Amino acid sequence: xxxxxxxxxxxxxxxxxxxxxxxxxxxxxxxxxxxxxxxxxxx
Amino acid sequence: xxxxxxxxxxxxxxxxxxxxxxxxxxxxxxxxxxxxxxxxxxxxxxxxxxxxxxxxxxxxxxxxxxxxxxxxxxxxxxxxxxxxxxxxxxxxxxxxxxxxxxxxxxxxxxxxxxxxxxxxxxxxxxxxxxxxxxxxxxxxxxxxxxxxxxxxxxxxxxxxxxxxxxxxxxxxxxxxxxxxxxxxxxxxxxxxxxxxxxxxxxxxxxxxxxxxxxxxxxxxxxxxxxxxxxxxxxxxxxxxxxxxxxxxxxxxxxxxxxxxxxxxxxxxxxxxxxxxxxxxxxxxxxxxxxxxxxxxxxxxxxxxxxxxxxxxxxxxxxxxxxxxxxxxxxxxxxxxxxxxxxxxxxxxxxxxxxxxxxxxxxxxxxxxxxxxxxx
Numbered sequence: 365x366x367x368x369x370x371x372x373x374x375x376x377x378x379x380x381x382x383x384x385x386x387x388x389x390x391x392x393x394x395x396x397x398x399x400x401x402x403x404x405x406x407x
Numbered sequence: 408x409x410x411x412x413x414x415x416x417x418x419x420x421x422x423x424x425x426x427x428x429x430x431x432x433x434x435x436x437x438x439x440x441x442x443x444x445x446x447x448x449x450x451x452x453x454x455x456x457x458x459x460x461x462x463x464x465x466x467x468x469x470x471x472x473x474x475x476x477x478x479x480x481x482x483x484x485x486x487x488x489x490x491x492x493x494x495x496x497x498x499x500x501x502x503x504x505x506x507x508x509x510x511x512x513x514x515x516x517x518x519x520x521x522x523x524x525x526x527x528x529x530x531x532x533x534x535x536x537x538x539x540x541x542x543x544x545x546x547x548x549x550x551x552x553x554x555x556x557x558x559x560x561x562x563x564x565x566x567x568x569x570x571x572x573x574x575x576x577x578x579x580x581x582x583x584x585x586x587x588x589x590x591x592x593x594x595x596x597x598x599x600x601x602x603x604x605x606x607x608x609x610x611x612x613x614x615x616x617x618x619x620x621x622x623x624x625x626x627x628x629x630x631x632x633x634x635x636x637x638x639x640x641x642x643x644x645x646x647x648x649x650x651x652x653x654x655x656x657x658x659x660x661x662x663x664x665x666x667x668x669x670x671x672x673x674x675x676x677x678x679x680x681x682x683x684x685x686x687x688x689x690x691x692x693x694x695x696x697x698x699x700x701x702x703x704x705x706x707x708x709x710x711x712x713x714x715x716x717x718x719x720x721x722x723x724x725x726x727x728x729x730x731x732x733x734x735x736x737x738x739x740x741x742x743x744x745x746x747x748x749x750x751x752x753x754x755x756x757x758x759x760x761x762x763x764x765x766x767x768x769x770x771x772x773x774x775x776x777x778x779x780x781x782x
Binding site for chain 2: 365380384387393394
């Protein structure tokens, strides 16, 4: 059961870490290319 | 030749009868009730083919056996479907509001919570049913609310449970509009459901949209390498879409490719459900836990939405948290519908679509994380 708890904890940690990094990288890229690209589209 | 080996009727068992009834129900649901017809119809047909006595379709050299070996055991079918799914999805809404990514991550607790529950009922503590750690994880992955991820993970961890897991996953995905709203209403106040979110969002350039799939493959691949096949094929499909230079390939991926593979996948899954393997007490437990997984997904998504509402000082409507589950695009539509019911002028679709597409990525990452921790 301890192994299952460990998997749950680490699993959720990986999910948040992965998506957190994706979010940060995309924020940075979004900022860089929004300013340089005049043909941007509004969402 | 003996008469028993000549006519299938002599080998007709009660399990055969029950499976033919189940096939009939699935085909009825698909045709008469429009419940995930694209998959349930081929699955129903596959079950009939697999349960005709003496036909030998599921044997190693039978056509369903060969399809299983070629498409499921190699994980080929779910990955090919992911190319098409990627080509279908517009990640614009989540790119315009990157913080919604967190809602997708939070809603994956349904996978891990269900995994814990199943393992507790099984080999972990109560020993009520013989569920191993890998089987419990496969059942938990129903909570990814994502067919290809469920198939991919189950085929690697517990191929013996693949049939019921896939049927449960697709059935509950069709039932999202029934499962989610009561939980969403239970966990939110009228005031929270009435929160109107700003329709203004950041601009998303074409370059950002093109870079997104590439960056996601690299980031997810580095953090959770086991998720690389899933996220890689999903994002490859999205790159075809967003590149704008291979419209023909993108169109093929989201239409012909997905359609052909869905036919083969449905038949193969149905072919993995002969009565002797499907009719076990574990199957009932898989269906019960499947609904628990979807409920937990929804609940944790909404609860995280409430936290974001609190942090943003009332700028986030917690209802969009429910769209953090991957069932795309149905979960986003449900959030919109529940919001509109409370206030006919409260449109949440774009924000919910952002959480929903984030859920698609998060479910793949969660699947990869489970594989990394258990294989």
